[in-house]
Each structure stands twice: as C-alpha cells, then as structure tokens.
Amino acid sequence: MGHQAAAQQLRAATPEIIEAYRTALGRLGSPLVSREDIWRQCRHQAENIVSECAQALEAGEHAEPPGVREYSRLLGAHRVVQQVPVSESVRAAEVLWQSMQLAVGEAVGLVEAEQRHTAAQTVSTAFRAAAGSRLYQGIRGYEEAQRPSAPEAAAPDRGSDVSTDVTDAQVLDLLTLRERQILEAVRAGLTNRLIGRRFEISEATVKRHLHNAYRKLGAGSRVQALNKAFPGQG
Structure with missing residues (x-):
C-alpha cells in the first residue's frame, strides 16, 4: 500500500514539478523555454519521465513505454531545425532531476521506513534510465540530422x-x-x-x-x- 500511495503522490505532484522545471530553465536562459512549441515538446518528455519514475516506484522496477525511442530520435533531429544545441537537453535532464527532489522525498516518505532507501534508489535508477534513453536517442537523431547526405551520383563500392x-x-x-x-x-x-x-x-x-x-x-x-x-x- 505504501508504494502505491507514494506513486500516486509523485503523479499528483507532476504539475508542481513541471512548473519548477520551467522556472529553473528560465533562470538559466535555456532556449527550451524560449518558444511555446519547443517548451511543449520539452514538457511532454519531462511529464513522461516523471510518470515512468512513479510507475517504477509502484512496480519496483523501470519499464520503458513503446515508442519512446522513436519519438526521442525524431525530436533530436528536430532540435537541429530549431537551432537548439544538443547540450541543452543534457543540461535539462539534470535540471529536471533537481526539480523532482522535493516531490520524490515526500513520495518516498509514504513508504515503510525500512524500505525508503530502496524506494529512493528505484526512483533514481528509473530516472537515469528514462532520461538516459531519451538523451541517447535524441543525440543520435541530432547527429544524423547534421550529417551531410552522400551525393546520389556516387555509386557504392560493394567490395x-x-x-x-x-x-x-x-x-x-x-x-x-x-x-x-x-x-x-x-x-x-x-x-x-x-x-x-x-x-x-x-x-x-x-x-x-x-x-x-x-x-x-x-x-x-x-x-x-x-x-x-x-x-x-x-
């Protein structure tokens, strides 16, 4: 029951987490909050990461939803068009984790005392897995979008x-x-x-x-x- 209540608490705190996240990015002058369309994509990723952390807290382990990698890769490619450096996504992941600390602490506090350390570790591991997967795919998409296309006239050397x-x-x-x-x-x-x-x-x-x-x-x-x-x- 404690883990379910903790997960529900973390989900309920999502709006406050996202607001703190946006405020922190704004203080840093991040381009991720410079335009509404860019922020909407960033917020979508952040909300899903928090959701995965809550699910892991409830289930005891992280599970990646389908379609995450494809979306993150496409989003990474889109960052090139938006002229947002890939380093911003890396920095944003750390900002999101810091923005979650208060809510995570309150959620873990609902778990039985002897299980709180394990619950906190579960959330931390889930966050790193969820954010890390998105960052990796986003970086791949970013690099692929920047890579110049090979000339069509050049025939491949099969040998x-x-x-x-x-x-x-x-x-x-x-x-x-x-x-x-x-x-x-x-x-x-x-x-x-x-x-x-x-x-x-x-x-x-x-x-x-x-x-x-x-x-x-x-x-x-x-x-x-x-x-x-x-x-x-x-």
Whole structure:
C-alpha cells in the first residue's frame, strides 16, 4: 500500500514539478523555454519521465513505454531545425532531476521506513534510465540530422562495404563479456556509478572497461561506441 500511495503522490505532484522545471530553465536562459512549441515538446518528455519514475516506484522496477525511442530520435533531429544545441537537453535532464527532489522525498516518505532507501534508489535508477534513453536517442537523431547526405551520383563500392562489415564484426568479437555487459548498461542509460553497483565493481573499473571497449571499437564517445556495438538496434 505504501508504494502505491507514494506513486500516486509523485503523479499528483507532476504539475508542481513541471512548473519548477520551467522556472529553473528560465533562470538559466535555456532556449527550451524560449518558444511555446519547443517548451511543449520539452514538457511532454519531462511529464513522461516523471510518470515512468512513479510507475517504477509502484512496480519496483523501470519499464520503458513503446515508442519512446522513436519519438526521442525524431525530436533530436528536430532540435537541429530549431537551432537548439544538443547540450541543452543534457543540461535539462539534470535540471529536471533537481526539480523532482522535493516531490520524490515526500513520495518516498509514504513508504515503510525500512524500505525508503530502496524506494529512493528505484526512483533514481528509473530516472537515469528514462532520461538516459531519451538523451541517447535524441543525440543520435541530432547527429544524423547534421550529417551531410552522400551525393546520389556516387555509386557504392560493394567490395569496400563487405570489407568494412567484416572488420566491424572482427572488432566486436574482441570485446569481452564484461565490456559488452557494460555497454548494454550504458545503452540503458545507467551512469558509471549505477553500472558499478549493478556489477559490484568500482567506478574506476567501469571506466577502464569502457576505455578498452572504446579503443577496440575505434570510438571516441559513448554515442559512437553504442552505434558501433549495436548497429541498427536504436
């Protein structure tokens, strides 16, 4: 009963959270609140993230609704047209989390005392997964929208394509099981700290595995590594 009441409390606090979120973004001069159409999209994402956190609080684990990745990817591409830097979405995620703190604290306070720490961790993990998934897809969409189209007259070199595919497959085979597991966790939106807790290893070890995976994949960032490790899997 406590978890259900907590989830209901968090859902009921959504309007206050969104208002605090918009106010904080305004103080930062964020372009996400500069136009009503941009803010409407931003608010939609924020409301759904809060909803997923409430659902996780009730069910004990996070579940991503269908269509989230596709929408976030399209929204990321649209940010290019709107001339909103992708860094704004990253900053906005942290602003939203800060704006939720009071409401989350009040909601978790309705849970039995011995379960409050676990409930708080559940909400935190759900937020990172929900926001992380949206950020990853949004960044992909943003980068794809900025990428220049290949000239139509240029015919593809099939021999070259086959060679590249084989090389990518060979590189992926070099990844250890732990490196793949950590990349899967990154794709789910977990931070290095949460990944460390999941696999009971230190953050330094997580970073070492990621560094090794980046080197093997020839990637310079998380987004590039995920694109190479999980091509076409969004």
